[in-house]
Amino acid sequence: MITPTPTPTAERTAVAGAWRPTRRRVADGLLAAFAPIAACAVALGGLTTWVNFGQAGSPPRIAVTDGRVFLPYGDVRDTAAFFRITNTGGADDRLLKVTSSAAEGGTALSRHRMVGDTAASARTVDSARVPVGEGLTMSPFGLDVTLRAGRGWQEGTYVPFTLHFEHAGRIEVQAVVVRPGGPG
Structure with missing residues (x-):
């Protein structure tokens, strides 16, 4: 075919x-x-x-300044310490705890909130966020470190503290003892 x-x-x-x-x-x-x-x-x-600009993958850069401890009043030895923490790095960090060899007993991170016009409540917190570019400023009306003052503390003396961060590690600082409501 x-x-x-x-x-x-x-x-x-x-x-x-x-x-x-x-x-x-x-x-x-x-x-x-x-x-x-x-x-x-x-x-x-x-x-x-x-x-x-140095921001990619850079770790937190933490600085701790303005350490203050309130001088206890009368027979009460419980007091509070405050710090200004800045983070100029490229990532957030977290304050895990604060310790002091000069405090009697332990220390704790506490957050205070106003209840009504004349009362406040405090609760212990496990950690506090330290945001990049901002930081954290402790105060009697927010986050602080509660502790029992050592014997003989007086206005103007310095108390050693170690702040423990998740990424930045340990930072040792001094806080000056001041009167509540006074300058400093």
Whole structure:
């Protein structure tokens, strides 16, 4: 049996149904490929800028200043200590605990809240967040360190403290004994 040879017309008909690149198809394909490439370039540029300014992956940089301990009044020896903690690093940190070799007994992180107009309540907290670029300022109306004062503490003396952070580790500081409500 002899098979007929295709005629040029039949070849044209078969080729006519095949895909051919047109200007519109090429333009649409290039545009579809360009969008994710442009998005990646913008993201890479932003990350490069962040890295160049030293923020990418940099650990917290913690500084502790303005350490103060209230001088206890009368026979009461329970008191509070306060610190200003700044974080100039590239990541948040967490204050886990505060210790002092000069305090009698232990120390605790406490958060105070006003209850009504004339009363306050305190509760012990496990830790406190130290946000990047902000920090944490302790006060009698918020977070503080509660402790029992050592014998013989008087105004102007210094008390050693160690602040323990999740990422920054231990930072040793001194806090000055001040009268509540007084300057300093």
